[in-house]
Amino acid sequence: MAVIRRLPKYYRYLSDLSDAGVTRISSKELAMKMGLTASQIRQDLNCFGGFGQQGYGYDVANLYSAIGEILGVDNSYPAVLVGCGNLGKAIALFVQSSQSPFKMIAGFDVASDLVGTSLNSIPILHSSEIGSFCCKNEIKAAFLCLPTESTKLVVAQLYEKGVRYFCNFTHYNINIKYKDAVVENVHITDSLLTLCYSMNAKNCEENEA
Amino acid sequence: MAVIRRLPKYYRYLSDLSDAGVTRISSKELAMKMGLTASQIRQDLNCFGGFGQQGYGYDVANLYSAIGEILGVDNSYPAVLVGCGNLGKAIALFVQSSQSPFKMIAGFDVASDLVGTSLNSIPILHSSEIGSFCCKNEIKAAFLCLPTESTKLVVAQLYEKGVRYFCNFTHYNINIKYKDAVVENVHITDSLLTLCYSMNAKNCEENEA
DNA sequence: TAGATTGTTAATCGATTAACAATC
DNA sequence: TAGATTGTTAATCGATTAACAATC
Numbered sequence: 001m002a003v004i005r006r007l008p009k010y011y012r013y014l015s016d017l018s019d020a021g022v023t024r025i026s027s028k029e030l031a032m033k034m035g036l037t038a039s040q041i042r043q044d045l046n047c048f049g050g051f052g053q054q055g056y057g058y059d060v061a062n063l064y065s066a067i068g069e070i071l072g073v074d075n076s077y078p079a080v081l082v083g084c085g086n087l088g089k090a091i092a093l094f095v096q097s098s099q100s101p102f103k104m105i106a107g108f109d110v111a112s113d114l115v116g117t118s119l120n121s122i123p124i125l126h127s128s129e130i131g132s133f134c135c136k137n138e139i140k141a142a143f144l145c146l147p148t149e150s151t152k153l154v155v156a157q158l159y160e161k162g163v164r165y166f167c168n169f170t171h172y173n174i175n176i177k178y179k180d181a182v183v184e185n186v187h188i189t190d191s192l193l194t195l196c197y198s199m200n201a202k203n204c205e206e207n208e209a
Numbered sequence: 210m211a212v213i214r215r216l217p218k219y220y221r222y223l224s225d226l227s228d229a230g231v232t233r234i235s236s237k238e239l240a241m242k243m244g245l246t247a248s249q250i251r252q253d254l255n256c257f258g259g260f261g262q263q264g265y266g267y268d269v270a271n272l273y274s275a276i277g278e279i280l281g282v283d284n285s286y287p288a289v290l291v292g293c294g295n296l297g298k299a300i301a302l303f304v305q306s307s308q309s310p311f312k313m314i315a316g317f318d319v320a321s322d323l324v325g326t327s328l329n330s331i332p333i334l335h336s337s338e339i340g341s342f343c344c345k346n347e348i349k350a351a352f353l354c355l356p357t358e359s360t361k362l363v364v365a366q367l368y369e370k371g372v373r374y375f376c377n378f379t380h381y382n383i384n385i386k387y388k389d390a391v392v393e394n395v396h397i398t399d400s401l402l403t404l405c406y407s408m409n410a411k412n413c414e415e416n417e418a
Numbered sequence: 419t420a421g422a423t424t425g426t427t428a429a430t431c432g433a434t435t436a437a438c439a440a441t442c
Numbered sequence: 443t444a445g446a447t448t449g450t451t452a453a454t455c456g457a458t459t460a461a462c463a464a465t466c
Contacts, residue, residue: 002457008402012380026423035385038423039459046425054424055466071402072409086302090295094397101405140408165408167400171221176244182407184400188303191376191393193217193280196310198391199349199374200281211433235447247447248435255449263448264442 003044007067009034010044014064026057073101077165080139081107082154083146084114084124087169091143092119102141106133109146130154134161141165148172212253216276218243219253223273235266282310286374289348290316291363292355293323293333296378300352301328311350315342318355339363343370350374357381 013034017025027038027045034041045051045063048070052058068074081092084107095104107124109115115126125133133139134157142163144151151172158166159178166174166183174183222243226234236247236254243250254260254272257279261267277283290301293316304313316333318324324335334342342348343366351372353360360381367375368387375383375392383392 004406005399005403007406008396008399011402012398028423033382033385035382037459039461040457042424043426043458050425052424053466054464055422057423070409071406072412073402073405075405075409077405077408086295086299090299091397093295095401098398100398100401101408102401141404165404167404173242173244176242182404184404186395186397186400187217188300188395189221189307189309190214190217191395192304192309192311193220193282194214195350195374195376195391195393196282196284196286197213197216197280199286200279200284203281237447246435248437249433251448252434252450259449261448262442263440264446266447 003047006036006044007071010041011064011067011071011073014060014067017060018064022060024057024059027052030058071101073099075101076103077101077141078103078105078137078139079141079143080105080130080134081119081122081143081145082109082127082130082158083144084109084111084119085145088143088145089119091145091167091169092122095143096120096122104143105137105139108133110150127154131157131161134158134163139163141167143167143169144172145169212256215245215253216280219250220273220276220280220282223269223276226269227273231269233266233268236261239267280310282308284310285312286310286350287312287314287346287348288350288352289314289339289343290328290331290352290354291318291336291339291367292353293318293320293328294354297352297354298328300354300376300378301331304352305329305331313352314346314348317342319359336363340366340370343367343372348372350376352376352378353381354378 013030027041031038031041042052051063051066079102081088081104088107092104092107095102104122107119107122108127108130109124110127114124117124140163142158144154144166146154148171151170155172155174155178159181164181166181168174168183168185169188171187174181222239236250240247240250260272260275288311290297290313297316301313301316304311313331316328316331317336317339318333319336323333326333349372351367353363353375355363357380360379364381364383364387368390373390375390377383377392377394380396383390
């Protein structure tokens with residue numbers, strides 16, 4: 001649902017507003033800040049209940065905590081990182097630093113110079129231990145930052161042990177085989193090529209003129 | 210347009226098929242592999258011309274190179290990286306390694322222990338030089354991997370020197386102020402919270418039962 | 419009371435799916 | 443010719459926008 005994908009954005013903007021000391025905001029103002037329409041914001045927020053007040057607007061602190069609760073930001077789901085290269089490292093630090101709803105409790109890799117070391121206090125184990133580790137620790141979520149070629153096998157192991165939530169930076173399409181897996185794909189290559197398309201289209205325009 | 214966002218995906222899958230030695234494919238088969246409908250694929254591809262052949266399907270090599278041309282993958286746009294921390298580093302290597310349409314020619318940072326070093330042969334300069342560097346090298350595209358707080362100022366400098374294409378990993382909303390900037394936002398925090406929402410929603414379901 | 423702004427319904431728009439004639 | 447599969451049109455679905463009555 002498109003609304004749900006916008007909730008984290010609302011949450012971010014409300015956090016900023018709150019930090020800036022703003023206590024109330026109208027859908028119109030928020031729309032301008034976010035680049036949406038006021039109508040859409042009212043429609044979106046009403047999916048989850050009447051948070052606003054006619055003639056007044058929305059109470060920033062109220063709305064912020066309400067959306068936080070809908071998203072479940074106060075959770076601390078234990079998660080694992082598979083692939084501890086540059087991207088994996090960045091993601092791990094990312095997950096640890098911001099008040100994230102995930103707690104990275106282990107990293108996995110096959111590189112012998114990484115196994116046994118740690119990533120900002122997260123231990124890096126050998127990938128052969130993924131299955132037993134996830135089983136023992138009742139892991140539900142995994143971050144996949146490994147090469148696409150190795151992903152199929154890793155996902156099979158994770159799924160078998162009950163992992164159903166994936167933040168997937170690889171190009172392996174998890175949902176084809178595992179219909180009930182919940183997957184957030186982050187395909188940086190696709191963003192790159194989309195940007196490239198725009199530059200290319202612009203070029204063509206200019207050449208025509 | 211939704212179709213354009215799918216082009217990079219088609220391109221990826223066709224590349225894989227080509228590597229696997231597949232020479233032709235029907236919309237039906239491709240749909241299954243990609244998790245789309247055959248109808249959608251035919252509709253999408255027809256936006257750019259009749260690449261298929263009735264009764265036969267699509268020629269993989271043909272379609273691959275046609276989409277590559279539409280995307281403009283053979284370009285090599287010079288680009289800069291702003292923010293050379295863990296994420297920036299991962300992105301830089303990313304852009305360099307895969308046959309990417311961008312060529313990262315410089316990185317910028319304010320950290321004195323980074324300035325003067327290099328990132329896989331890309332020189333890291335001090336952020337104060339961004340403007341003059343981009344001007345001199347006619348840079349059109351920038352990758353933003355710096356803290357959100359510093360981004361406003363950096364974008365102002367880049368925009369002033371003619372940069373109009375941004376791959377933005379920060380939470381600064383470029384298009385609010387710069388309407389004609391073309392921006393690909395990659396908001397990992399949002400993906401994280403969306404995933405969290407799903408886990409949370411599942412939990413609630415279970416508690417109700 | 420008057421002004422502001424929401425909640426909510428209706429209208430519009432765009433994207434996806436279904437169907438089928440065209441054609442290889 | 444018969445079978446397969448596209449190109450393309452029409453139908454459906456969902457999401458966005460506009461409008462306005464309700465109400466603080």
